[in-house]
Amino acid sequence: MNPIPTTQKEELISLYLNNLDLITENSAEVLNHARQEGIENFKLLGFPGPKSEKYKYTKVEPLFRSDYEKYFSPRKIAFKVDDIFRCDIPALDTHLALTLNGFYLSNPTMLHELPNGVVFGSLAEAAKKYPKLVADHYNTIVANDDDGLVALNTAFAQDGVFIYLPKGVVLEKPIQIINLLMSDENQMVQYRNLIIAEERSQANIVICDHTLSPAEFLTNVVTEVVTKAASNVDVVVMQNQHNQTTQFSHLFAKQERDSVFSSNTISLHGGIIRNNIHVLLNDTNCENHTYGLALIDRNQHVDTHSFIDHAMPNCVSNELYKALLDDQATGAFNGRILVRKDAQKTEAYQSNNNLLLTADARMYTKPQLEIYADDVKCSHGATIGQLDQEARFYMQARGISEREARLLLMFGFAHDVVGKIKIEPLRERIDELVNKRLRGELSRCHSCPMHCC
Amino acid sequence: MLSIKNLHANINGKEILKGINLEIKPGEVHAIMGPNGSGKSTLSAVLAGREIFEVTQGEVTFNGKNLLELSPEDRSREGLFLSFQYPIEIPGVSMVNFMKTAVNEHRKYKGLEPLSASDFLKLMRERKELVEIDSALTNRAVNEGFSGGEKKKNEIFQMAMLEPKLAILDETDSGLDIDALRIVANGVNKLKTPENSSIVITHYQRLLDYIVPDFVHILYQGRIVKTGTKELALELEDKGYDWIKNGE
Incomplete structure (x- = not known):
């Protein structure tokens, strides 16, 4: 046995070591392969501490309380999908992908393979069936050595949603991912999504986060999106969990030549939400749209950190974040845009507008534009008002x-x-x-x- | 319809209206003219219920009700309409949503059911034609990016939608070219009935060629110093305000 842990960090490391067999058994080789590096990085980095500029407004470690149950295999909860979820948005006919407490929920299969070659379903299942495809992309664009929470996810993640769009395929129907949390006990959930868009493919993806029981949940989720040349991926995220939840959501996107990647994160409910968005414009002529909206009240806290990395010339990025804060709600926005030396002819725009409805609501905003190229068009603006x-x-x-x-x-x-x-x-x-x-x-x-x- | 007696109003402790008296009967058109800073816009703002002005004395009754006790929205629902000198842009709020909310709040006040979506759109179409407003404007956010003329036309369109008993047109002619002025004035005239009344606040006689007043009042230093018929406006145009200021 390992020594009795004294901090949350040590507790999680020992939890990992004590359950490694169970964790690997209920996952897949590709994911297991990355775990060791994940836990090593977490050991080095730990939780983002009070000195971390990136996490200045969200104290992370106290949120990882020890009373959360952690499960390393999907628990059998008998229910029919139709009983709990019925999306009636007229004309919104979607391909449905469901997860329950971080594990993919068979509906009716673990992996859907459409006639046009599109694959979506369980990440673990995909990693078993298409090990090379998943291994070539999994864990390739995330900041494991920069953010302890991402490293922690890499160590613990066992499943999640996998989406593969083959070359040239334009998926007409959106894929809707519903992440459900349901438990009698307070629970910590860490899972991983991987989206691969091959050349010239296109898809709309809707991600909805929901809670189905009043227990408290902590989620630490990482989503990787690889958009290859001339592909176009649009992700809409609806965060609508109850207010006794804590969520850390890390979205990483890497864009190749002529690709378009858009994300729009709408936060309606949820106790403490931290959204990290990291976009790498890795080749020329990419277009990126990063949008977000938070409508929060009472003691809700929504903290967004975005990083748009212009590494190559002739790319355009457009960022708009808005927050409306009532009661004693607090929010933070830190939007970093980096225009590297070679990224000439970059156009990068950022705007962050916030409305405070009471004198007690608080918003901290910090636009951060770093430009090392000399022929660019960039702007940023932040407002807080009534x-x-x-x-x-x-x-x-x-x-x-x-x-x-x-x-x-x-x-x-x-x-x-x-x-x-x-x-x-x-x-x-x-x-x-x-x-x-x-x-x-x-x-x-x-x-x-x-x-x- | 509207009776103003000895109305005094302050802003930040400074008295702007110093005893206004005015009686308006159904069907009448009153023009209020006066030099800059005489209190014309203050009068319209006080009547519409702007909170930054403090009424210190006097009374205003509108259709038998004490107007000064009503909230701005209730004044509107009672049939008072202010066409703003500077209409406000409201980004993100569509004209359709704005007007639908307004019309239905008026209906609720009268104990009527809200209009169905199709009836509402039909009403919008009719009234748009009446005031010759471009269809595209009503598909946009309220006044956002509208030209000066478009904003004023939009005010008259809103008036057409709400069918007020008393419309106060606060310098509706400012910033309008001749064509826009004609369209706006035609809109006002088409909406005229023997029952409803209007107060036309203007600097220039030109508007009164189109909207012919029954009475012309001259406001100076917070008081109505002269009242006459439309000929008074012509006299003003001819002589300027100096003869008023000099107390001739």
Whole structure:
């Protein structure tokens, strides 16, 4: 036996060592192969500490409490998918991928292989069936030696969602990933997603994070997206867990020549959310869109860190983050754009706008533009303000009550980001969820029995 | 319809309105003219319920109700409409959403059911034609990126949608070219009925060629110093304000 651990870091390391057999047994060789490096890095890095500039506004270690249960094999919870999830977004016909507490949920198979060659399903299953394909991409673009939480995920992740888009395939139907958390006990969940878009492929991916039971959850999830030449991947993330959850979400994307990668992260509910987004524009003529919206109240905390890395010439990136904070909610945004020496003709834009509805809400924002090339167009702007009184009066002068006027203004503020969603039925539905969220109603779709918050 | 008696109002402790008296009956058009800083816009803002102005004295009744006790939204629902001198841009809020909310709040106040989506769109279409507003404008966010003329047309469109009993047009002609002025004025005239009234605040006689007033009032230093008929506006155009200022 290992010595009795004294810190959360040591506890997790010993948990890893004591359960390594179980962890590897319920995963796949490709993932297991990366674990050792993961845990070594975690040993070195530990949790991002109080001195970490990147995690200045989110104290990480205390959040990894020891009372979370950790399971290293999928627990059998008998339910029918249709009983808990029914997406009624009209015209939003999707390929459905489900995970339960970090393990892929067979529906009815672990791996879907479409006639056009698209594969989606369990990452562990894909790693067994297509070991070379997965090994060539898995863990290739993440910052294991930079962020202890990412290294921790690499050590522990056993499964998650895998998506493969073959060359030239344009997937018409979006793939919808529903991540469900359900447990009687407080639980810690770490899983991993891998998305590979081959040359000229295209897909829309919707990721929804939900909780189905009132237990407390801590999630530490890493998603890797590899977009090869001229591919186009659009990811919309809906974070709608209950407010006793903590989530660390790390999204890494690597873009090759002429590719387009867009992500839009909408945070409605969730206690503490930390979103890391790291995009590497690795070749010329790439286009990146990184958007996010947080609507938070009470004691919610949403902290976003983005890093757009312009490594090559002639790429465009566009970043828009908005947050609306009520009650005592707190938020942080740190958006770093790096334009490397060779990245001439870069266009990089960043905007972060925040509305505080009370005197107690707090927002910390830090745009960070580092430019080492001399022929670029870059801009950044950050604002923190209150609802526009002039606009409110204008609406009242048209007979709109003060409450409705405020709601319309907040909705308008949020719609800037929601409006970027390309799939119309999804955009309309998210507008509706945002509207419900702002009105303090349950932000769930009315015919879906799932209780998201 | 509207009765203003001895109205005094301050902003930041400075008295702007110093005892206004004005009676408006159904169907009447009143023009208020006056030099810059005489209190014209303050009067319209006080009537619409702007909080930054403090009413220190006087009373205003509108259709038998004490106007000054009503919230801005209730004043609107009672049938008061202010066409803003500087309409506000509201990014992110679509014209359709804005107008639908406004129309339905008015209906709720009257105890009516909200309009169905199709009835609402039909109403919008009709009123758009009436005031000759470009269809594309109503597909955009409220006033966002509108030209000066478009903003003023949009005010008249909103007026057409809400069918007020009393419309206050605060320098609706400012920033308009001749064509836009004609369209705006035509819109106002088409909306005119024997029951509804308007207050037209303007610097220039030109607008009154299109919207012909029954009465012309001259506001100076927070008081109405002269009242006449439309000929008074012509006289002003001819002589300027100096003869008023010099107390002739």
